[in-house]
Amino acid sequence: MYDLSVTIKVKEVRVINILVLSEDYPSLNNKYAMSYVHSRNLIYKKHFNVSVLSFKSKVNYSYEGINVMSLNDFEKSEKDYHLLISHAPNVKNHVKFINKNSKLFRKIIFVIHGHEVLPLNNYYPENYKYNRSFFKKRMQSIYDKYKLRTLSKLFNNLFEQNKVKFFFVSSWMKEHFLKNIETYQDKVENNSEIIFNAANEAFISKKYQFDENNYLADFVSIRPLDQPKYGIDLIVKFAESNSNYTFHIYGEGSYFDYHAIPDNVKVIKSFIEQKDIPALLNKYKCALMPTRLDSQGVMVCEIATYGMPCITSDIPICREMLNEFPNVVFIPNSQFGYDNNYNSVLELYNIKNLPDKFHNNNTVNKEIEKIKNIINS
Template identity: 40%
Template sequence: MKILVLTTKYPKENETVAMMYVHTRNKYYVANGIDVTVLNFGASQGYEIDGVNVITKEEFRKSSYHYDILVSHAPNLKHHYLFLNKYAEDFGQMVFFFHGHEVLKRTDIYPPPYPYVKQSRLSFLNGIYDTFKLGVWNRFFSSNYKKCHFVFVSQWMGEMFRKYVSLDERTMEGRMSIVYNSVGSMFETLVFNGDKKKKYDFVTIRSSLDGSKYGVDIVTEIARQNPESTFCVVGKGEFFLHNPPPDNLIWVNKALDHMEIIEYLNDSRCALMPTRADAQGVMACEMATFGIPLITSDIDICREIFRDFGNVGFINNNDKSADVLGLLSLLEKSRGEKNQRFFASNTVGEEVKLFLTLVGMEHHG
């Protein structure tokens, strides 16, 4: 089976780790005998990474191609739509993966930014653009629905798609799948060491501290309310330059690789990962799968994602005096078997099955 994967960016050795969640999937596909080519709209020349062939739009145009399935990750208008408008009829099956804001009205979903984050003077146009974007996708999917399949990284994401792209329910019938993002392989195999002497009571790890949806202000307030506990926040950004942390909060201004993340988790009693909005929140899923007690926000998406995790507890984002220590002592008592919900076999494995089903339908159709 040959698939073409469309993506706006893609990892390149020693250069970028952009859209790593797409590469993680592709490596699994290759290991399962699927021939994968990635069309990276951001590449100026082709390259190979971990057995995955990456090409440019120009190289695609010049090639004589045949693919069983076209896969589009986080489709946007600028690249994906223009490509699809030109080439959609050349593909028998198209699978669209929705990871976040690409089918949302951002002004409805995301919280207002922190005051110090400079807003583009054009930011008010986001709402207008999103309305236009959703209308374009509605028309495209309505015209091509017979060969489209839609994959959402959470039930919540699927509901948002229904709400905002508002396709006819009959159009969607039998064409929707919920497949969660998988966690990094070492979170599958390694287990949290609860017995090791701890440096921190609570650790928060974020790729960026400046997005208000990541709730670093919530963590800071909880630290203030619990001066006897030690908090560690790891991540790059300017938040603490504008909001000096209390004495019991240590800020580590760096980005971590997987091995470093595991070291910080093993040095802590609990992961504190509040959020105001997310399509899934892979980092928190990795922590919960690893086995550390995790405290996150009591919002719909988090309830869905962690519904069967005994080591996860929930707090109200607006409760400044949330009893995180009381919650932690309950979570520490509930150590159980590793939860396999986000293992590759239960996530990307389902995508492979979907592709095989679609190709089978095509050949028998």
């Protein structure tokens, strides 16, 4: 008698476990905390088993399908991870955690976003007068020397263990990392990738369409109000020298408690949820997004990707990010107070075939490909 049964060999599917370190993380009570980390994880989870350790969290919770744990709960949990990803590593929490737990991970990827590897007083513009403190500035310098020395030591130790990889959000960021971190330049070159932050899906799935029936003003700016690097003073100068246009500024802060609001400017002190920004932008003709310093400038990249006419600063990082976008106009920061006619900018709203530079296929999907290669190497 013949055995007609068929033996089927099922290929074992390898589950890749990744732990992501983040100083803070979105929750129902704070949807904006390091949201650029969360947007990555939502795509990561299609390929990996992703857990997040948020140092500011006191309890475990789930947010949009991503499991978030506290440090206390991590220490009590079973630990079976292939890879650690550390976003914007800081001395207070990340370094301490990695020094204690690096043996749990085959590889560690550091995603370098900016401030964490810069001496801030050397890079950031001086605070507005109402917010200046010589003592704080001095303490920042002392802390930054310690920060850079400590991070250099951590990275070099991990290089010796052949464990470390870097993702930089721009060429500018990599260049200034190497200026400030005392480490092996050749090893950084051989163990790093430049991968931009992705635009949120809300800016990709739809395109800018000016809603003339619900028109609110000519120009819109969405900026924190108290940090000089975001150039609220430049926006005010621009508005004052272009009195024939109207301006709306969305943001929170104290700047206008100390400075007059021009007659053609309205300030809306609120923070707009990312998913709601595209619909809001449709009610304006042009975005005004100056900056004095950035490692990428995610929101202006999203606005450009959305197809809205946009004015930004003519500095190297903005050129690196946005030079290919025909709907973006660059102005030197020194020229924001000059009277200009911007009718031509306002007509840049119907441009087709915009670059997909900040779409997932050129950003987070590249990260996923690199992560798989790192794990399998």
